Amino acid sequence: MLPLPPTLRLLGLLSVLAAGASGCSRADAGDPDVTRTDSAGVRIVSSGSVDRVLPWTFERIDVLRDSLGEPWLFTGVHPSSVLADRGGRVYVLQRDPVVLRFSREGRHERSMGRKGDGPGEMQLPVSLSSQGDTLVVQDVVRQALVRWGPSLDPTGDLRLDGALARAERIAFRTGGLWMIERTFSDSGSGVALRGDTIAASAPLLSIARPKGIAADFGCVSFSGMDPLFAPGLTWSANGPRLLANVGPNYELWLYEGARPLASVRRPVPLRAPTVEDVRALYPDGMQVRFGADSRTCKVPVEDVLAKLGTAPFFPQVHDLLLLRDGTFWVQRTIRGAGEQVLDVFASDGAYAGTIRGMQLPVALLPNGELLVPVEDEDTGGTHIARMRVKK
Numbered sequence: 001m002l003p004l005p006p007t008l009r010l011l012g013l014l015s016v017l018a019a020g021a022s023g024c025s026r027a028d029a030g031d032p033d034v035t036r037t038d039s040a041g042v043r044i045v046s047s048g049s050v051d052r053v054l055p056w057t058f059e060r061i062d063v064l065r066d067s068l069g070e071p072w073l074f075t076g077v078h079p080s081s082v083l084a085d086r087g088g089r090v091y092v093l094q095r096d097p098v099v100l101r102f103s104r105e106g107r108h109e110r111s112m113g114r115k116g117d118g119p120g121e122m123q124l125p126v127s128l129s130s131q132g133d134t135l136v137v138q139d140v141v142r143q144a145l146v147r148w149g150p151s152l153d154p155t156g157d158l159r160l161d162g163a164l165a166r167a168e169r170i171a172f173r174t175g176g177l178w179m180i181e182r183t184f185s186d187s188g189s190g191v192a193l194r195g196d197t198i199a200a201s202a203p204l205l206s207i208a209r210p211k212g213i214a215a216d217f218g219c220v221s222f223s224g225m226d227p228l229f230a231p232g233l234t235w236s237a238n239g240p241r242l243l244a245n246v247g248p249n250y251e252l253w254l255y256e257g258a259r260p261l262a263s264v265r266r267p268v269p270l271r272a273p274t275v276e277d278v279r280a281l282y283p284d285g286m287q288v289r290f291g292a293d294s295r296t297c298k299v300p301v302e303d304v305l306a307k308l309g310t311a312p313f314f315p316q317v318h319d320l321l322l323l324r325d326g327t328f329w330v331q332r333t334i335r336g337a338g339e340q341v342l343d344v345f346a347s348d349g350a351y352a353g354t355i356r357g358m359q360l361p362v363a364l365l366p367n368g369e370l371l372v373p374v375e376d377e378d379t380g381g382t383h384i385a386r387m388r389v390k391k
Contacts, residue, residue: 024058034350039271047351049269054344054353059388061369064090066108070101073381078171079236079321079374080127082362082384083135089351090363091372092384093137097122101152103149107384112148113137120154122146129199131172138170145170163197174255178204178242180233186338187211188223191233193244205246206256207233215307219297220288228281228310229273236320236328245330247315252330254349264349268332273310275301280337323364359389 027364033048057326063140075090081093086102100112108157112135122303123141128139133150143165145158160167167179168191177195182202183190188210192203209231210225241257251263278301286299318329333341344352362384363371370387 024127042260045262045349046265049267054355057390061386062106063383063385064102064106071383077362077382079362083128084363084365088366093128097125127169129171149353161279173240178237193233201342205244207231207246213308217299225308228278228308229360230311230312234317234320236322238322238324243320243328245317248313250316262349270313275312277314278305280334319360
């Protein structure tokens with residue numbers, strides 16, 4: 001198991017002592033597979049390892065459409081690129097680059113941004129968020145936060161320098177922000193999740209990796225690659241709260257600001273990665289695109305596996321989504337590979353059930369509708385469906 005920051009190691013020790021002294025409390029007679037303890041104000045919620053079908057129903061209402069009523073075809077959708085505001089309008093970041101806004105009825109009504117280096121312009125946008133009534137896109141090439149004010153007119157960009165210079169991804173909350181920071185040294189690299197920008201403070205969660213692997217694939221070479229399925233740090237923020245996981249174990253940490261609220265766990269058995277896992281990760285081989293002519297280097301799966309190898313364990317958590325109602329979703333399979341498997345948890349951290357064959361949702365509307373990506377088999381693109389959920 002990977003080492004945790006000192007604060008979290010202490011909390012884990014306290015939870016063990018508390019369980020030994022007083023035993024674990026059961027949720028209720030109808031939920032016998034969930035145990036709860038409390039340690040230093042942090043809830044420890046453990047659910048059973050056996051999957052059960054999520055007892056919710058999903059009714060597809062419609063998809064997001066253009067102004068003429070035709071279904072909008074997106075080129076990739078992820079929770080980090082979708083935002084729903086208090087009025088029920090939806091914003092979707094695309095790599096064109098552009099931000100699309102859809103009305104409460106799901107019709108396209110405005111586009112913002114274009115390629116460039118000026119206010120409201122982007123080169124390589126990676127995430128969409130908000131700071132109050134300001135729309136914010138993080139651009140890794142410009143090393144800036146590109147912003148639009150309440151009237152959706154471009155406002156001044158915020159340069160990512162100083163304490164934000166090493167930020168790979170940023171999410172705002174009232175009175176602060178969260179950031180993923182990557183560091184490099186002669187011995188390897190590290191990834192840290194911070195609840196502020198003070199470098200001297202301890203990160204909320206972190207993971208260290210040894211020096212990367214040098215791999216020459218003929219058409220492309222790398223000097224610092226990780227083994228396939230190397231443990232990562234996955235997170236999702238919504239409002240004042242954040243949910244995070246340090247792989248490969250199934251242990252989720254829920255924070256409010258920089259304060260840990262809960263540790264949510266499922267004892268799903270670890271397993272070693274297989275060749276089929278690698279094929280699911282790279283169904284057409286590892287493809288690297290570079291150069292002005294968008295030339296693509298394609299490396300067979302067997303070569304990738306032979307030169308990079310794999311981590312000892314396959315990650316149990318591949319992605320996370322924390323919704324505004326406090327419920328959260330855990331993606332247990334590689335994105336886009338075969339049947340998707342999602343675990344759903346209630347706002348108190350209790351496991352609600354597992355759903356198969358549905359992609360990880362991207363947002364929850366104020367009226368309770370869930371936005372879910374749906375692949376278009378004819379084009380290979382993606383629609384965003386509005387789903388009515390009955391619990």
